[in-house]
Amino acid sequence: FPRGLVEDILARTRRSFILHGIAPVHDMQIGGQRVYTGTGGAAPTMIDFYTGLYRETTTADLYDIARLVDRMEHIHWYHRSIIARDAVSNLDLDVNTTYACLQGTTKSIAASYTGADSVRAIIPMLDRVAGGEGEFRKRPFCTAVCCHVVPPMRFATESCEALEQAVLSGMPILLVAASQAGATSPAALAGSVAQSCAEVLAGLMLCNIIDPDCKAIFATWPFVSDLRTGSMTGGSGEQALLAAACAQMAAFYDLPNSVPAGMTDSKIPDAQSGGEKGYTIALAAHAGASMIHECAGMQASLMGTSFESYVIDNDLLGAIHRTVRGIEVNDETLSFEVIKQVVMGEGHFLGHEQTLARMKTDYLYPSVADRRSANEWEQDGAQDIRSRAKDKVRKILASHYPDHIDPRVDAAIREQYHIILPKERMRPGNGVW
Numbered sequence: 001f002p003r004g005l006v007e008d009i010l011a012r013t014r015r016s017f018i019l020h021g022i023a024p025v026h027d028m029q030i031g032g033q034r035v036y037t038g039t040g041g042a043a044p045t046m047i048d049f050y051t052g053l054y055r056e057t058t059t060a061d062l063y064d065i066a067r068l069v070d071r072m073e074h075i076h077w078y079h080r081s082i083i084a085r086d087a088v089s090n091l092d093l094d095v096n097t098t099y100a101c102l103q104g105t106t107k108s109i110a111a112s113y114t115g116a117d118s119v120r121a122i123i124p125m126l127d128r129v130a131g132g133e134g135e136f137r138k139r140p141f142c143t144a145v146c147c148h149v150v151p152p153m154r155f156a157t158e159s160c161e162a163l164e165q166a167v168l169s170g171m172p173i174l175l176v177a178a179s180q181a182g183a184t185s186p187a188a189l190a191g192s193v194a195q196s197c198a199e200v201l202a203g204l205m206l207c208n209i210i211d212p213d214c215k216a217i218f219a220t221w222p223f224v225s226d227l228r229t230g231s232m233t234g235g236s237g238e239q240a241l242l243a244a245a246c247a248q249m250a251a252f253y254d255l256p257n258s259v260p261a262g263m264t265d266s267k268i269p270d271a272q273s274g275g276e277k278g279y280t281i282a283l284a285a286h287a288g289a290s291m292i293h294e295c296a297g298m299q300a301s302l303m304g305t306s307f308e309s310y311v312i313d314n315d316l317l318g319a320i321h322r323t324v325r326g327i328e329v330n331d332e333t334l335s336f337e338v339i340k341q342v343v344m345g346e347g348h349f350l351g352h353e354q355t356l357a358r359m360k361t362d363y364l365y366p367s368v369a370d371r372r373s374a375n376e377w378e379q380d381g382a383q384d385i386r387s388r389a390k391d392k393v394r395k396i397l398a399s400h401y402p403d404h405i406d407p408r409v410d411a412a413i414r415e416q417y418h419i420i421l422p423k424e425r426m427r428p429g430n431g432v433w
Helices: 003-012 059-069 090-104 116-130 157-168 189-210 237-253 271-286 307-325 336-343 353-357 374-379 385-399 407-416
Strands: 017-019 028-030 045-047 054-056 077-079 108-112 142-146 173-177 216-220 223-226 257-260 291-293
Touching: 003 189, 059 077, 059 090, 059 307, 059 385, 077 142, 090 108, 090 116, 090 142, 116 142, 116 157, 116 407, 142 157, 157 173, 157 189, 173 189, 189 216, 189 237, 216 237, 223 237, 237 257, 237 271, 271 291, 271 307, 307 385
Parallel strands: 077 108, 108 142, 142 173, 173 216, 216 257, 257 291
Antiparallel strands: 017 028, 045 054
């Protein structure tokens, strides 16, 4: 692409846009200084809730994760995080992935599509859920995730065809360049960032040539290799640096963007998992990433996931968002008069009206992290955070079956498509939860 064309498109491309939820309450303004966090990934295995052992993933798992994410307030969208291994073809996979995501949540959803035929196939489904032919384009709530390049710096033909069809259909596009430092991008971190920027800029050119008004997200996703083995290491300090650097580059271009973080190498939600997720996500958030993908639920360097991880990570994400929000400093919050009243009065702030007023506005309280005394914790069974998270998962998945899609719409979808997920599996009392 000529330098002048790149500069012209960079000058005119969208700086911000609304990424719609299926329900308007979940709409997000992407771009600027706003930071959002959500799922992502393509794990082929997950930790079985009952045995604790890894197994292949299914369409039912995809649906159950969507239902769980639907109740997690700090997970802002549901980008499918697993590959349904019970799908028999690529088209089956793409159709059933979209269907399970749509049924499980009212948040914005996202999926990868294997080719243009898959995109054409799912648009009528999205229209039906949106209210009729052409309605999806008015409020597009499903993002097409396009790995439009095969690093280093080669276009991926089928993905580009899917990208073209998605842009023409009015879908938001997550433009992903997913190299691996030391394998498909330079081992030098600066070189890996530079290559990823070039690859995503090339995708941005393609999107804007097709439709100058497209909604494209600058998703530089270079990953890290453990150079002793060549395997990916999602929880490393180098991965945290790459994500933060890519967020800074997107800020330089002033583009709505995405980076990956929270991709722990630990196989279970343990201390290693919490530490790796904490510093990788926090760095990306404070570097100003618009969207942080893959930061909830993922284990084993993106090869696995677990239900309880989504609940634990929701707490973590809430705390990180609180740090991004920062401390508000003004005459009122500096509290001169409040300090004077307390010093000249009762000598503590516990019952002061400011304390009561700011309990919920200034402070965030975790859902499963334990802040009780050691004695209280022991008397209540001495559960660790994973056990408490499992209790919450069980409670949500036994009762939360979203019904936002009209049964007549569901029946029409099932008549048109080969849907794997049984209706009975989408109702309480199905014997699983």
